[in-house]
Amino acid sequence: MNRAETVFNNPAFTESQVGKVNNFTGADLTTNTYYFRPGQAMNYQGTRPGDQVYVCLSGSGQFHLNNGTEEVVDVAPGSIMYVPTGVSCKIINNGQDEMICTEVCHPQ
Numbered sequence: 556m557n558r559a560e561t562v563f564n565n566p567a568f569t570e571s572q573v574g575k576v577n578n579f580t581g582a583d584l585t586t587n588t589y590y591f592r593p594g595q596a597m598n599y600q601g602t603r604p605g606d607q608v609y610v611c612l613s614g615s616g617q618f619h620l621n622n623g624t625e626e627v628v629d630v631a632p633g634s635i636m637y638v639p640t641g642v643s644c645k646i647i648n649n650g651q652d653e654m655i656c657t658e659v660c661h662p663q
Contacts, residue, residue: 562588562612568653573597578657585662590655591616591648599645605661607638609646614654619645630656 560578567574567590574590589597591614599621609618611634618634620626622642630636630646638644648654 562655562657566590566653566655568592580662583661584659586657586659588612588655588657589646590653591646592653593648593651596647597645599643601643603638603640603660604663606640607644607658607660609636609638609644609656609658610634611636612655612657614648614652615650616646616648616654619647621645 558579562576562578567576570592573595576588576590578586578588591597599619611630611632613632615629615631618628618630618636620628620638620642621644628636636644646656
């Protein structure tokens with residue numbers, strides 16, 4: 556089955572927490588889109604069974620990687636963040652505008 560989805564048509568921003576929409580889940584890959592209002596953060600996630608990739612689609616913020624030592628990277632539209640297996644990450648919208656990031660990973 557072919558399917559396409561646009562993450563900008565029905566944004567899932569909320570006031571209380573980062574919004575999350577599962578776009579697709581297959582046998583080997585899943586995609587989720589996260590919607591951040593200014594000041595919101597997705598706290599450190601437990602490690603996944605495989606690698607992850609995040610793409611910043613709009614807004615700006617900081618991407619944190621932690622493999623015993625924390626690394627912080629500033630992100631903006633077009634930034635692609637790679638998270639190897641066994642490394643945890645968090646994302647913070649420290650910008651003035653809403654931020655949207657999509658994740659591609661292995662299903663849980």
